[in-house]
Amino acid sequence: MKLFRFGGPGQEKPGALDKDGIRRDLSSVIDDIAGAALSREAIARLAALDLSGFPVVPDSERLGACVGAVGNFIGVGLNYADHAVEAGLPIPTEPILFNKAPSCIGGPNDDIILPRGSTKTDWEVELALVIGEPASYVEEADVPEIIAGYCICNDVSERAFQNERGGQWMKGKGCPTFGPLGPWLVTPDEIADVQNLGLWLSVNGQEMQNGTTGTMIFGVYQLVSHISQFMILEPGDVITTGTPPGVGFGMKPPLYLKAGDVIELGVGGLGTQHQRVVQPIDHADDGG
Known part of the structure; x- marks a missing residue:
């Protein structure tokens, strides 16, 4: 479905x-x-x-994030070998995990709002999964039983906040609108091989990312099993599994998002997203 x-x-x-x-x-x-x-x-x-x-939903209706009431929104860093190379970082020996704030989640076609003070907002097309059953210390072979479905995530990231402000990556990962999910939550029966899905992303019509989940360092089932060793996974939790190469900070010179940019992205079998980048609203101007 x-x-x-x-x-x-x-x-x-x-x-x-x-x-x-x-x-x-x-x-x-x-x-x-x-x-x-x-x-x-x-x-x-x-x-x-x-x-x-059942009643037809008009195409004019806004699509929200494909899952509601998300408790934990977990990201995986440097999970594609070729992305680690472009970042100039060693290939991880076990998954790098970070949190994205659930409050950053939005619809697949909602605007992306640049955070105040942003200078290095970047894009990342990713395969995400949604947990359907409570799980703790789950074996890799049992992971398929706890996945409700798969979707697209744009793991939008402010690199200066992430890498230059001290502390953990979450500073650059959880700003409002930094977690578009959807359009569809696709149940696992529709995915023949989750480790053989193409991912792509373009900015203003120029292709930036074009990869495959086949180059993941840690596969989807391995990731879920690993994460369940450290926390209880609950229905509705989202895990976004890393991005292939082609992000802005890996370019020479680096290229970052600016107001007016248009991002399009997709994952095989999961649909597409379309976002416009906008400036933050300055409430001081309207008395707010």
Whole structure:
């Protein structure tokens, strides 16, 4: 299935694509694509529905993040060998983990707002996964049983905040709008091989990234098992699994986002995203 959420920010409703790719409103049967609705049993019940009788969601409706009520938003750094090389950093011997603030999550086509003081905001197309079952110390072989689905993440990153301000990477990873997710949450049965998906990203029509999940250092199942050794994973938690080469800070000279830029990105079988980069709103100008 391809699940989605639609409506204004904070007011999203659940939906699914029917067999003809028509968007259908599921709000009469579930409250949200979140929590218990992500379990194997709950998704199986949705998959058994005849969606043809559900209301059509107009294409004009905004798409929200494809999962709601996210508790933990976990990132993985330097997880593609060729990306580590472009960053001039050694290939990790075990996964590098960091947090993205759940408050940074947005819809796949929402604007990306440059943070105040930003000089080095960058892009990262990534494969993300959503947890569907509680898990702790899960074995790698059992990981498929706890994944509700996969989606696209643009792991937007402010490099000066991330690398030049001391402390942990999260400073440059969790700014508002820095976590677009979607458009679809695609259930695992639709993905033939999660380690053979193409990823691409362009800025203003120029291709910047073009890679494959086949060059991950740590595969998806390995990552989930590893992370579960350090925390309890809960339904709705998101793990975004790293980016291939072609990010702005790896270019010579580096290239960063500016207001007016347009980003397009996609992952094979998971759809595409489209974002416009805008300046922050200065509330001092409007009395706010």
